[in-house]
Amino acid sequence: MVEAYAAPCGADPVRITGALVMMRRASLLIRRLDSYFAAHGLSQLRFLVLIVIDREPERRSLTPNDIAQRIDISKPVLSRTLQGLEQDCLITLAASRTDGRSKEVFLTAEGRQRLNDLLPGYFGILSEETAGPAPD
Amino acid sequence: MVEAYAAPCGADPVRITGALVMMRRASLLIRRLDSYFAAHGLSQLRFLVLIVIDREPERRSLTPNDIAQRIDISKPVLSRTLQGLEQDCLITLAASRTDGRSKEVFLTAEGRQRLNDLLPGYFGILSEETAGPAPD
DNA sequence: CCATTTAAGTTATCACGATAACTAAATAGC
DNA sequence: GCTATTTAGTTATCGTGATAACTTAAATGG
Numbered sequence: 001m002v003e004a005y006a007a008p009c010g011a012d013p014v015r016i017t018g019a020l021v022m023m024r025r026a027s028l029l030i031r032r033l034d035s036y037f038a039a040h041g042l043s044q045l046r047f048l049v050l051i052v053i054d055r056e057p058e059r060r061s062l063t064p065n066d067i068a069q070r071i072d073i074s075k076p077v078l079s080r081t082l083q084g085l086e087q088d089c090l091i092t093l094a095a096s097r098t099d100g101r102s103k104e105v106f107l108t109a110e111g112r113q114r115l116n117d118l119l120p121g122y123f124g125i126l127s128e129e130t131a132g133p134a135p136d
Numbered sequence: 137m138v139e140a141y142a143a144p145c146g147a148d149p150v151r152i153t154g155a156l157v158m159m160r161r162a163s164l165l166i167r168r169l170d171s172y173f174a175a176h177g178l179s180q181l182r183f184l185v186l187i188v189i190d191r192e193p194e195r196r197s198l199t200p201n202d203i204a205q206r207i208d209i210s211k212p213v214l215s216r217t218l219q220g221l222e223q224d225c226l227i228t229l230a231a232s233r234t235d236g237r238s239k240e241v242f243l244t245a246e247g248r249q250r251l252n253d254l255l256p257g258y259f260g261i262l263s264e265e266t267a268g269p270a271p272d
Numbered sequence: 273c274c275a276t277t278t279a280a281g282t283t284a285t286c287a288c289g290a291t292a293a294c295t296a297a298a299t300a301g302c
Numbered sequence: 303g304c305t306a307t308t309t310a311g312t313t314a315t316c317g318t319g320a321t322a323a324c325t326t327a328a329a330t331g332g
Binding site: 170199200201211212214215216232235236237238239 | 309310311312313314320
């Protein structure tokens, strides 16, 4: 089907198909991850926030701005997500002592626990994905 | 960074990284496509709806149910999308003559035009993606 | 040192995905 | 042939992404 469309546009059907297949695989993988996280009271985004704080080598906290840059997400979305995580007691927010505009985000013990609980399943899903045959 | 997390979980870091890279590439590609379509008054979803009707070999119309199955999307999302496309005069909706519950969705001349206008750029973006080096 | 500009976060609003609950029509089964 | 169930589509609600506009604090610069 791609050929009939791509050829008149001067595009390479092989490349097009490759890109489409990749998007399809990624989309299916994302669905699986979403449903995995949803079953455990998180989401991909919330999970990423936790992991990014946890893996920080030198510090035990990050600013919202740091987090947004590391996971490449807009600040408003992060702001909303942090509010949810705080309500669920997975993080704590404190005012920055060096910058009156900023905050510091810490993992709670429960947050770290939840993260560690979900990591094996997360990696399992990622491994299966790359293991399986490429779907059409 | 993956190693430190994956090893204790008994996961293969290479596979994990492969899956993460694929998701990253797909995510960037989707962003480019979104911004391309947004600049032309469409969206990926709206574009897919148009293409699926246009490429139908035997018929000039499809039912919403057909469309939802072909592009693997939920019916409510499609319903909302079709309303928008109809408002923008890119499709027309008619009651089905064989099934009182169903509808037929037709492309308008403007819809077909818009589709053909956007196809080259769409394929161009997909080609570039597969052409470029794999980003980290 | 005060005014302007830049930066961090939040709120408001919108697009797009999902599921649940609903209406109405078609089909099954007795 | 009338009830049951199934199916098509819509509405309502929610989660998650974006941008624009706003508030407040920091940095710049005359």
